[in-house]
Amino acid sequence: MTEPDVEGLQRRLAEFAAARAWQPYHTPKNLAAALSVEAAELLEIFQWLTPEEAARVMDEPDSAHRVADEVADVLAYLLQFCGVLGVDPLRALSEKIDRNEIRFPVGRPPGRARHPDRHSSE
Template sequence: MTPIEDLAARLREFVAAREWEPFHTPKNLAMALAGETGELLAEFQWLTPEEAATVMADPAAGARVRAELGDVMTYLVRLADALGVDLVEAAHAKLDESERRYDPETYRGTARKAPPLP
């Protein structure tokens, strides 16, 4: 098993032991993921770009960021598992699409959006 598959299995067992399956619907998991992503964002909200780049150097702030990243990851893996989505495959497919949309010659050094693919 891959590390993500191992995590998904562990999360499945964790949820089953607590009989939380009825609460782990795709809608609820997506909402929980959004909430946890907001909590991660809050850790960076008022930092300068320089402070954000070194946030892990501060033990307390680093611990909070690490915990929020863990929360985001667990809800993302649970949601993908509930929907039967292979996260690594989905990420590769998205990267393939981005490579087609954002050719290096046109988009190097710019943050502008590409038009949708036909």
């Protein structure tokens, strides 16, 4: 079995949706809403856990399975969203990291981002 790649997974998701005639429902708005719901379901697993319990969530098979399923749901909707809008998610992430490296230089105190649209004496 070969390792999955982003394009292959996007193709499989599109084929899955097409086989069920779901494309009319896979609008950017609907996919963004579904992504938000699935992210909330992931958060729900951790909602009342202490930081220590949350760090051990993958030690318990049942909770590990729930986390993995919700991660898969979040990723599935994100990849479908990107596919519909033509966003390359890996390129978008790489470019965002590049911008954040400029906004948050090493050694700057936390919470002190450089805002390119604001004038400052820095």
